[in-house]
Amino acid sequence: MGLNYQFVLWNKHKKMYDKIIVLSMLLYLILFAVVTLVFNSETSIETLILRAFGSLAIVLLHIILVIGPLSRLNTNFLPILYNRRHLGVSMFITALIHGGFALIQFHALGNTNVFYSLFTSNLDYNSFTNFPFQVLGFFALLILFAMASTSHDFFLKNLSPTVWKRLHMLVYLAYALIIGHVFLGAFQQETSPFTIGFLSVGFIVVGSLHLISSFREAKIDKSIIDKDAQGWLKVCTIDEIDDDRAKIFTVQNERIAVFKYDGKLSAVHNVCKHQGGPLGEGKIIDGCITCPWHGYQYLPHNGQSPPPFTEKVATYELKLLENIIYINPKAFEEGTEVEPTQIQKT
Amino acid sequence: MTSGLRKAHKYSWLLLIILIPLIMVFALKDVPLLSNNEALTTFESSKGNIIKTAENDLLKVSVRSNSIEVILKRTIKNASSIIYNSDSKGNKNHIIGQISTVGIYTFNIETPPKSIVLYDNLKGELITKLDF
Amino acid sequence: MKLIIAIFLGVLGIYCAVGVLFGFYFIFFGAEKIDPFMKETKKGVRLLLFPGIVATWPFLIKNVVNPKTK
Numbered sequence: 174m175g176l177n178y179q180f181v182l183w184n185k186h187k188k189m190y191d192k193i194i195v196l197s198m199l200l201y202l203i204l205f206a207v208v209t210l211v212f213n214s215e216t217s218i219e220t221l222i223l224r225a226f227g228s229l230a231i232v233l234l235h236i237i238l239v240i241g242p243l244s245r246l247n248t249n250f251l252p253i254l255y256n257r258r259h260l261g262v263s264m265f266i267t268a269l270i271h272g273g274f275a276l277i278q279f280h281a282l283g284n285t286n287v288f289y290s291l292f293t294s295n296l297d298y299n300s301f302t303n304f305p306f307q308v309l310g311f312f313a314l315l316i317l318f319a320m321a322s323t324s325h326d327f328f329l330k331n332l333s334p335t336v337w338k339r340l341h342m343l344v345y346l347a348y349a350l351i352i353g354h355v356f357l358g359a360f361q362q363e364t365s366p367f368t369i370g371f372l373s374v375g376f377i378v379v380g381s382l383h384l385i386s387s388f389r390e391a392k393i394d395k396s397i398i399d400k401d402a403q404g405w406l407k408v409c410t411i412d413e414i415d416d417d418r419a420k421i422f423t424v425q426n427e428r429i430a431v432f433k434y435d436g437k438l439s440a441v442h443n444v445c446k447h448q449g450g451p452l453g454e455g456k457i458i459d460g461c462i463t464c465p466w467h468g469y470q471y472l473p474h475n476g477q478s479p480p481p482f483t484e485k486v487a488t489y490e491l492k493l494l495e496n497i498i499y500i501n502p503k504a505f506e507e508g509t510e511v512e513p514t515q516i517q518k519t
Numbered sequence: 520m521t522s523g524l525r526k527a528h529k530y531s532w533l534l535l536i537i538l539i540p541l542i543m544v545f546a547l548k549d550v551p552l553l554s555n556n557e558a559l560t561t562f563e564s565s566k567g568n569i570i571k572t573a574e575n576d577l578l579k580v581s582v583r584s585n586s587i588e589v590i591l592k593r594t595i596k597n598a599s600s601i602i603y604n605s606d607s608k609g610n611k612n613h614i615i616g617q618i619s620t621v622g623i624y625t626f627n628i629e630t631p632p633k634s635i636v637l638y639d640n641l642k643g644e645l646i647t648k649l650d651f
Numbered sequence: 652m653k654l655i656i657a658i659f660l661g662v663l664g665i666y667c668a669v670g671v672l673f674g675f676y677f678i679f680f681g682a683e684k685i686d687p688f689m690k691e692t693k694k695g696v697r698l699l700l701f702p703g704i705v706a707t708w709p710f711l712i713k714n715v716v717n718p719k720t721k
Binding site for chain 1: 525527531532533546620
Binding site for chain 3: 324336
């Protein structure tokens with residue numbers, strides 16, 4: 174963490190990952206061109222560019238959409254999740270080339286404004302199959318632009334994490350628009366069973382992964398924990414938590430991480446303020462809870478990032494009765510100091 | 520993720536899972552599936568005599584009682600090229616089929632057309648028109 | 652329909668134009684008011700933020716006008 178913003182927070186792994194992205198994209202474009210020229214040698218170069226970049230953007234979008242649920246189902250996918258933003262920006266650039274080229278190719282030659290031409294060249298807005306599909310692509314591209322341009326940490330902080338996340342969840346709307354764009358557009362012009370097959374299978378895979386992971390998470394959220402007379406929740410025994418580590422519990426739909434360190438116990442909200450990383454899967458390093466995703470740190474007893482950083486997470490009260498840990502489900506304000514619970518040596 | 524976000528994801532996907540197949544099914548309903556047409560017409564088209572033909576620098580079209588044969592003579596630049604049955608003024612009625620590269624295309628038809636137009640749906644422009 | 656399209660594109664155009672104007676002010680002056688990290692941030696990085704500011708200026712402008720929320 175630095176005291177200013179960097180262009181990209183690159184490290185060795187991220188550089189490697191970005192190289193793989195760029196090389197795979199180039200490989201795809203070359204393969205697409207070769208296959209097209211072999212099987213359909215009459216294709217004009219303009220059409221080839223449109224289709225190559227359009228289809229690449231769709232392939233990338235599918236990969237982006239499965240990373241989230243895959244990493245929730247299996248933690249081995251987490252490293253890809255940390256790097257998902259670069260993939261997103263690459264996807265936007267690819268889609269922009271496709272969209273920009275289409276605008277030039279189909280709408281820039283007349284004397285009307287290109288955007289006006291885009292919206293008015295087909296006015297069948299009441300029809301379904303003849304709907305002006307390019308407009309759908311335009312709106313999808315607007316959403317992708319808003320997402321890609323705000324992918325820097327600066328926006329996560331200054332738009333507030335809630336606004337940022339809501340904005341970035343618009344990717345689902347973009348996905349629906351793109352499906353419409355392809356099915357109402359490209360397919361009405363050139364029907365290829367391969368493309369229909371890819372998108373249908375892609376949709377089934379993406380959709381079912383999201384549903385499976387969300388139902389699984391919902392089940393975890395609903396798991397019942399015993400309450401004592403004062404409404405404190407019995408969560409586990411001390412021995413179940415390793416030193417400098419945490420265990421995560423779901424209390425009233427929110428996940429709480431209970432840390433054990435230096436013979437003490439502290440509990441904080443499990444969600445990192447940076448990008449929502451699971452704090453409870455991190456470790457205590459140099460006396461600070463360290464998020465496993467990007468290394469953001471918080472002091473366990475008050476949920477505050479050490480100065481000069483200003484991030485704060487909510488804290489919770491704990492009590493210990495005969496080696497059993499209880500949580501008060503009522504969260505304190507973010508950054509509230511809570512006296513750590515001492516573990517008596519027996 | 521917070522519980523609110525988890526819920527938002529879940530409901531977004533429940534909605535998408537209903538919405539997207541609907542888009543797909545309705546969009547494909549009216550698509551001229553080229554492969555189907557070809558499969559049907561190889562057999563059908565050999566039957567019946569040619570009723571009328573027309574030709575210009577781009578297309579040569581032969582109409583039989585229940586099929587139409589289109590020969591595309593040279594490459595066209597348009598990414599989208601769809602043949603429509605049209606009236607004499609060139610107003611397109613329904614789709615006969617789509618063509619792309621140079622070659623011979625055969626499509627099934629119910630009634631022989633009076634005119635056909637080759638239309639680019641992307642640019643919204645007429646490529647060529649043929650009257651019989 | 653054409654009227655709706657013209658109005659929509661007009662609004663979109665104005666949104667972007669205001670965003671561009673605000674963006675220039677924001678990356679060089681406004682951002683420092685709401686985010687202390689911006690003081691040390693280099694010019695290249697500030698330009699990288701520019702498109703995002705054009706896209707989301709209504710959310711940022713209220714923080715600049717009323718910076719105490721941070």
